[in-house]
Amino acid sequence: MALLQVDNLKKSFNNKTVLKGVNLQIDKGDVVAIIGPSGSGKTTFLKSINLLEQPDSGTLKLNDDQLDFSKVTPAEKLKIRRKIAMVFQNYALFKNKTALENITEGLIYGRNVSKDQATQRANKELAAVGLLDKQDFYPAQLSGGQQQRIGIARATALDPEIILFDEPTSALDPELVGTVVDDIDKLARNGQTMIVVTHLISFARRVANKVIFFEDGNVLAFGSPEDILDHPKNERIKQFLSAISKDH
Amino acid sequence: MNLFVIIKSLLAGLPNTVLILVISFLLSSIIGLLVMWISLQDDRVSRGVARLYTGLSRGTPPLLMLLLSYYELPKLLQFVGINAQDWSKNLFAIFGLAVGFGGYMGEVFRAAFESVDQSQFEAAYAVGMQRKDVLKEIILPQVFQIALPNIQNMFLDFLKASSLVYVIGISDMYRNATNLANVHQGVFQLQIFIVLGLIYWLITIFFEYLFKLYIKKNTYI
Numbered sequence: 001m002a003l004l005q006v007d008n009l010k011k012s013f014n015n016k017t018v019l020k021g022v023n024l025q026i027d028k029g030d031v032v033a034i035i036g037p038s039g040s041g042k043t044t045f046l047k048s049i050n051l052l053e054q055p056d057s058g059t060l061k062l063n064d065d066q067l068d069f070s071k072v073t074p075a076e077k078l079k080i081r082r083k084i085a086m087v088f089q090n091y092a093l094f095k096n097k098t099a100l101e102n103i104t105e106g107l108i109y110g111r112n113v114s115k116d117q118a119t120q121r122a123n124k125e126l127a128a129v130g131l132l133d134k135q136d137f138y139p140a141q142l143s144g145g146q147q148q149r150i151g152i153a154r155a156t157a158l159d160p161e162i163i164l165f166d167e168p169t170s171a172l173d174p175e176l177v178g179t180v181v182d183d184i185d186k187l188a189r190n191g192q193t194m195i196v197v198t199h200l201i202s203f204a205r206r207v208a209n210k211v212i213f214f215e216d217g218n219v220l221a222f223g224s225p226e227d228i229l230d231h232p233k234n235e236r237i238k239q240f241l242s243a244i245s246k247d248h
Numbered sequence: 249m250n251l252f253v254i255i256k257s258l259l260a261g262l263p264n265t266v267l268i269l270v271i272s273f274l275l276s277s278i279i280g281l282l283v284m285w286i287s288l289q290d291d292r293v294s295r296g297v298a299r300l301y302t303g304l305s306r307g308t309p310p311l312l313m314l315l316l317s318y319y320e321l322p323k324l325l326q327f328v329g330i331n332a333q334d335w336s337k338n339l340f341a342i343f344g345l346a347v348g349f350g351g352y353m354g355e356v357f358r359a360a361f362e363s364v365d366q367s368q369f370e371a372a373y374a375v376g377m378q379r380k381d382v383l384k385e386i387i388l389p390q391v392f393q394i395a396l397p398n399i400q401n402m403f404l405d406f407l408k409a410s411s412l413v414y415v416i417g418i419s420d421m422y423r424n425a426t427n428l429a430n431v432h433q434g435v436f437q438l439q440i441f442i443v444l445g446l447i448y449w450l451i452t453i454f455f456e457y458l459f460k461l462y463i464k465k466n467t468y469i
C-alpha cells in the first residue's frame with residue numbers, strides 16, 4: 001500500500017489555475033525529487049500536501065487517513081500536519097525562539113511531548129547536526145547554513161512520516177550547500193520518506209529514487225532519476241535540463 | 249518661597265499621576281490588542297467597527313475624552329442602572345485616557361502584526377501547532393518586539409496627556425502646581441512650572457530606562 005496518495009489535486013489563485021489535477025503516489029522510504037520551471041506550481045503542490053495551502057479539490061490518503069480537499073475540517077488539517085514536517089527555502093525558523101526552542105516548540109505544542117523530553121530530543125538532534133553549542137542562539141545570530149540545518153533538525157525531531165523540502169539549498173551560499181545536502185542524504189539513507197523540490201540536478205540524482213517533472217501545474221513526467229535526468233524522452237525536459245546545466 | 253516647599257507640594261500629586269499613567273496605559277494596550285484582533289477579522293462588520301472606533305478615538309482630543317468620560321459616562325451608566333456618582337475621579341481619568349488612546353494603540357499593534365513574516369505562521373502550522381498556540385508562542389511575541397519603539401513613544405504621549413486630568417479636578421502634579429502658583433498670586437509661577445517640568449523630565453528618563461531594560465532583555469534580532 002502506498003504511504004501517500006494524492007489524486008486529482010486542483011488549486012487556483014484568483015481564477016488562475018496553478019495545479020491542474022495532480023496525481024502522486026509514493027511508498028515508504030521513497031525520496032521524490034520535484035523539478036521543473038519557475039512558476040510551475042512546485043511550492044504550491046508541496047504546501048497543498050500539508051494544507052498550508054487549501055486546494056480547491058482532490059483527495060489525499062496518508063496511511064489510513066483519507067481526506068477530501070474540498071471539505072477539510074480543522075481537525076483533519078491538524079491530524080495530517082502532525083504526520084508531516086516541512087523544511088523551507090528561507091529556513092523560516094521562529095525568530096523569537098532559540099535554536100533549541102525552535103526544535104522543542106513543535107514537539108511540545110504539535111506532538112504533546114513534555115518539556116523535558118522535548119529538550120532531550122532537541123539536544124540529540126542538535127548534536128546530530130553538530131550544532132549543540134549553538135542551542136541558545138537566536139536565528140538572527142546563525143549563518144544560513146546553520147539555520148537550515150536547525151530547520152532540518154526541527155523537522156526530523158518530529159519523527160514525521162514524510163518530510164517536505166522546498167528548495168532547501170537555494171538560499172544558501174554555494175560553499176554551505178554541501179553540508180545541508182549531506183544532512184539530507186543521511187536522512188535518505190536512514191529510510192526517511194521525503195519529497196524534495198530542488199533545482200540541483202546533481203542532488204536529485206544523488207538522493208532521489210523517483211523524480212517528478214512539473215510543468216504548468218501538471219506532472220509532465222514521473223520516473224526513476226535515470227529515466228528522467230539521464231535519458232529524458234520529452235523535449236521540454238531536455239530543454240530544461242540543458243538550460244539548468246548552463247547556469248551551473 | 250523655598251524650593252523644598254514647591255517640590256513637596258508638587259510631589260503630593262505624583263501618586264495620582266503615576267497611577268493614572270500606568271493603569272490607563274496598560275488598559276489602553278489591552279484595548280489596542282482587542283482592536284487589532286477585531287480589525288484582522290475576515291468579516292466586514294468587525295473591520296468596520298474597528299475602523300470606526302479607531303477614527304473616533306484618534307480624532308477626539310484627549311481633553312475632550314476626559315470631559316466626556318467624567319461628565320457623560322456616569323449618565324450613560326445611570327441609564328443601564330449603574331450608579332457611578334461616587335466612583336473615584338481617577339477611574340474616569342483612566343477610562344478617558346485609555347479609550348482615547350486605544351485607537352492609536354490598535355494601529356500600532358495592527359501595523360506590527362501585518363509586518364510579521366508570513367513564513368512564521370507557515371512554519372508554526374507545519375509543525376502541527378494549533379492557532380491559539382501559534383499566536384501565543386510565535387506571533388504575539390514578535391508583534392510586541394516590532395511594536396515596542398512605537399509603544400514607547402505612545403507612553404510618552406500618555407505621560408503628557410496625563411497632565412490634563414486636572415480638568416476633572418484630580419489633584420495630580422499639574423493641578424498642585426497651578427494651585428500653588430495661584431495661592432502666591434502667580435509670583436512664583438515660573439519657578440513652580442520649571443520644577444514641574446523637571447519632575448516630568450525625570451519621570452520620562454525613569455520610564456525610558458525601564459523600556460530600555462525590557463528591550464535589551466527581549467531582543468532577538
Ligand SMILES: Nc1ncnc2c1ncn2[C@@H]1O[C@H](COP(=O)(O)OP(=O)(O)OP(=O)(O)O)[C@@H](O)[C@H]1O
Nearest residue numbers: 013014018036037038039040041042043044045214
Ligand atoms: N499566494 C498566492 N497568490 C496568488 N498567486 C500565487 C500565490 N502563490 C503562488 N501563486 C502563483 O502560482 C504559480 C505557482 O507558484 P509556485 O510558487 O507554486 O511555483 P514554483 O514552481 O514553486 O516556482 P519557483 O521555482 O519559482 O519557486 C505562480 O504563477 C505564482 O505566481
Ligand SMILES: [Mg+2]
Nearest residue numbers: 042043044166
Ligand atoms: Mg517554489
